Amino acid sequence: MRDKxxxxxxxxxxxxxxxxxxxxxxxxxMVDSLGVMRLVRLLEAEFDIKIPAEDVVIEHFGSxxxxxxxxxxxxxx
Amino acid sequence: MIRLLHQMIxxxxxxxxxxxxxxxxxxxxxxGALAAKSDxxxxxxxxxxxxxxxxxxxxxxxxxxxxxSLYGVMKAGGAYVPLDPGAPAERTRMVxxxxxxxxxxxxxxxxxxxxxxxxxxxxxxxxxIIGAQPGNLKSPVLxxxxxxxxxxxxxxxILDQDLAYxxxxxxxxxxxxxxxxxxxxxxxxxxxxxxxxxxxxxDRLSNHSPLxxxxxxxxxxxxPLAGACTVIVSEAHAKLPASLSKLIQDEQLTHWxxxxxxxxxxxxxxxxDQRDLSALRWVMFGGEPFPAKHLNALMKSxxxxxxxxxxxxxxxxxxxxxxxxxxxxxxxxxxPIGQVWDHAEGIILDENDQPxxxxxxxxxxxxxSTMMRGYWAREDLNASxxxxxxxxxxxPDYFYRTGDLVTDEGGGVLRFIGRKDRQVxxxxxxxxxxxVEAALSLQDAVDEAAAVLLKGDDGAAAIVxxxxxxxxxxxxxxxxxxxxxxxxxxxxxxxxQLIVIDAFPRTTSGKIDKRALARDLEECRLEKETADAR
Numbered sequence: 079m080r081d082k083x084x085x086x087x088x089x090x091x092x093x094x095x096x097x098x099x100x101x102x103x104x105x106x107x108m109v110d111s112l113g114v115m116r117l118v119r120l121l122e123a124e125f126d127i128k129i130p131a132e133d134v135v136i137e138h139f140g141s142x143x144x145x146x147x148x149x150x151x152x153x154x155x
Numbered sequence: 156m157i158r159l160l161h162q163m164i165x166x167x168x169x170x171x172x173x174x175x176x177x178x179x180x181x182x183x184x185x186x187g188a189l190a191a192k193s194d195x196x197x198x199x200x201x202x203x204x205x206x207x208x209x210x211x212x213x214x215x216x217x218x219x220x221x222x223x224s225l226y227g228v229m230k231a232g233g234a235y236v237p238l239d240p241g242a243p244a245e246r247t248r249m250v251x252x253x254x255x256x257x258x259x260x261x262x263x264x265x266x267x268x269x270x271x272x273x274x275x276x277x278x279x280x281x282x283x284i285i286g287a288q289p290g291n292l293k294s295p296v297l298x299x300x301x302x303x304x305x306x307x308x309x310x311x312x313i314l315d316q317d318l319a320y321x322x323x324x325x326x327x328x329x330x331x332x333x334x335x336x337x338x339x340x341x342x343x344x345x346x347x348x349x350x351x352x353x354x355x356x357x358d359r360l361s362n363h364s365p366l367x368x369x370x371x372x373x374x375x376x377x378x379p380l381a382g383a384c385t386v387i388v389s390e391a392h393a394k395l396p397a398s399l400s401k402l403i404q405d406e407q408l409t410h411w412x413x414x415x416x417x418x419x420x421x422x423x424x425x426x427x428d429q430r431d432l433s434a435l436r437w438v439m440f441g442g443e444p445f446p447a448k449h450l451n452a453l454m455k456s457x458x459x460x461x462x463x464x465x466x467x468x469x470x471x472x473x474x475x476x477x478x479x480x481x482x483x484x485x486x487x488x489x490x491p492i493g494q495v496w497d498h499a500e501g502i503i504l505d506e507n508d509q510p511x512x513x514x515x516x517x518x519x520x521x522x523x524s525t526m527m528r529g530y531w532a533r534e535d536l537n538a539s540x541x542x543x544x545x546x547x548x549x550x551p552d553y554f555y556r557t558g559d560l561v562t563d564e565g566g567g568v569l570r571f572i573g574r575k576d577r578q579v580x581x582x583x584x585x586x587x588x589x590x591v592e593a594a595l596s597l598q599d600a601v602d603e604a605a606a607v608l609l610k611g612d613d614g615a616a617a618i619v620x621x622x623x624x625x626x627x628x629x630x631x632x633x634x635x636x637x638x639x640x641x642x643x644x645x646x647x648x649x650x651x652q653l654i655v656i657d658a659f660p661r662t663t664s665g666k667i668d669k670r671a672l673a674r675d676l677e678e679c680r681l682e683k684e685t686a687d688a689r
Contacts, residue, residue: 104391132426
C-alpha cells in the first residue's frame with residue numbers, strides 16, 4: 079500500500095519528482111492546498127474509502143510515512 | 156508618542172513585557188523578547204555597515220524570525236524587503252539586484268534554497284548574511300545563534316518619512332515592481348486598521364498571508380500597535396483546512412484576515428461542525444471578490460462574528476471597507492467594497508480625469524496618509540501612477556490611480572466592477588498577464604503567447620496560456636516551456652496549462668482576440684477535465 083500511495087503522490091502531485099517517505103510534503107511548497115484536496119479524492123478512489131474532512135490534518139498528510147500509517151488504520155478496520 | 160513602526164514594540168514591552176507578541180506552532184515570543192531580539196539583529200546589521208535607507212531582504216518561511224527580522228531591520232534604519240520563499244531562485248535574484256540589497260536574512264528551513272539563490276548572486280554588495288550556510292560567499296555569514304545578547308540597538312536619526320519596507324509585486328514589463336512604504340504610511344495604516352476593526356491588547360490575530368503579500372501588514376503592524384498577539388499560521392496549516400480550523404479554535408483567535416479562497420477552503424473542508432470557533436469576533440477578507448454563495452454559508456456557520464470586506468491595493472495599504480450584512484448578499488453578487496474610510500479621500504474619474512456623474516463607472520483614485528512613497532527606482536511608473544488634483548500654490552494633491560473600476564451604488568458605497576488593465580488576482584495575489592506572456596514569448600521556442608485567467612466558483616483561479624511555436628512541435632514542448640517559465644515567475648503566476656495552437660483568433664484590427672481566446676481555452680479545459688474524469 080505504501081508503494082501505491084507513494085506513486086500516487088509522485089505522479090499526480092509532484093510531476094514525477096522523487097521524494098523520501100519521511101520528507102515533509104507541506105512546508106517545502108511541493109504540494110499546495112488544491113493538491114491536498116486532489117490527493118484526498120485520488121486516495122478515496124484508489125482504496126474505495128471515504129476520508130472525512132476532520133481526518134485531513136497535518137498528522138496524517140505531512141509525509142508519505144504519515145499517509146501510509148493513516149491509511150493502514152483506515153483499511154484494516 | 157509613536158512616530159516609527161519599531162517604537163510600537165518598545166511601547167508594548169514597557170506596558171507588559173511578558174504579553175505574547177507572536178506565536179508560531181508551540182513557540183511564543185513575548186513583547187520583551189521581541190524587543191531584545193530585534194535589538195540584536197539591528198546591532199549586528201549596523202555593526203556590519205547597514206545604514207539608514209538600506210534594503211534588507213527577508214528570505215524566511217513562516218516563523219518567529221519574520222517578526223524579529225522585520226523589526227530588527229527597521230531599528231537599524233533599514234527597509235525590510237520580504238522575498239517570496241517559494242519563488243524561483245532567478246526571480247529572487249532579480250528582486251535583490253533591482254533594489255540593490257544591502258543585507259540578507261534567512262533561516263535553517265530555507266538555508267538550502269538560500270544557498271542556491273546566493274551562489275549565483277554577487278554577494279559582495281551584501282554587508283552581511285544572517286542564517287545561511289557558510290559556503291563560498293563573499294560576505295560575512297552569521298548564524299541566528301551568534302547574534303549575542305544585550306547589545307543596544309544603534310542610535311539612528313530616523314524620521315517618519317523614511318523608508319520602512321518595500322513590497323514587490325507583479326509588473327507588466329516582466330520585472331517585478333517595488334512598492335515603497337514609509338514609517339508614516341505603515342503606522343497610519345496600523346492606526347486606521349486598529350480603530351476600524353477594534354483591535355485591542357487582549358485580541359489574538361491570525362497571520363495567514365505570507366510576508367511578501369501586503370495583507371500581512373495588518374498582522375505584523377496592527378497587532379503590535381494594539382499590543383495584541385499575532386498567531387503566525389504555518390504553511391502546513393494553511394494547506395489543511397481541518398488543521399487550520401483546529402488552530403483557530405485552540406489559539407482562540409479573535410480576528411481572522413485572509414483571501415476569500417482560504418475561507419472557502421475552511422468552509423468546505425474545515426470540519427467546522429466539530430470546532431468551537433466562538434472566540435472569533437471579526438472575519439476580514441480581501442484581495443479579491445468573495446462569491447456570495449460561500450460567504451453566506453460561512454456567515455451562517457459563524458453567527459457570532461462580524462464580516463468585513465477589506466479593499467485597497469498594496470500602494471495605499473487599505474482604503475475602503477464594508478461590514479457585510481445578509482441583505483448585501485441577497486442578489487447573489489459578491490459584497491461591495493464599501494465606503495472610503497475616514498483616513499482617505501477617494502474620487503471616481505472618467506477617461507478624461509473628470510469626476511464621473513452619479514452612478515457611472517470610473518477609476519477609483521485615492522489620497523491618504525497610508526499611501527506609498529512611490530515605486531522603487533521606477534521613474535516611468537512614478538510619473539504615471541498618480542492623478543494630480545490642481546491646488547493653489549503649485550502643490551497639487553496626489554491621488555494614487557488604483558486601476559480598479561468602481562461604481563458608487565449610493566451613499567458612497569462602492570462596488571468593484573473590474574480592472575482598467577490586464578492585472579488579475581490568483582488567490583488574492585496580483586498577477587500581470589503581460590508578465591506571464593513575457594515569460595513565455597521571450598523563449599526561443601515560442602512565437603507568440605497569450606494568457607487568460609479562468610475562474611472557478613470556489614475561489615480557485617487558473618492562468619491558462621495559448622502559444623504559437625517557432626520550433627517544430629514535439630511531445631515534451633508544453634512541459635519544457637512551462638518549466639522555463641516557472642524559473643522566472645512566482646508559483647501562483649505559473650500557468651496551469653499551456654495549449655499550443657496553430658494560429659490565434661484575431662480582431663479586425665489584427666490584435667489577438669483575447670475574449671474569443673478565453674472562450675476557446677475554457678472549452679479546452681472543460682474537455683480536458685471531462686477526459687481526466689473518465
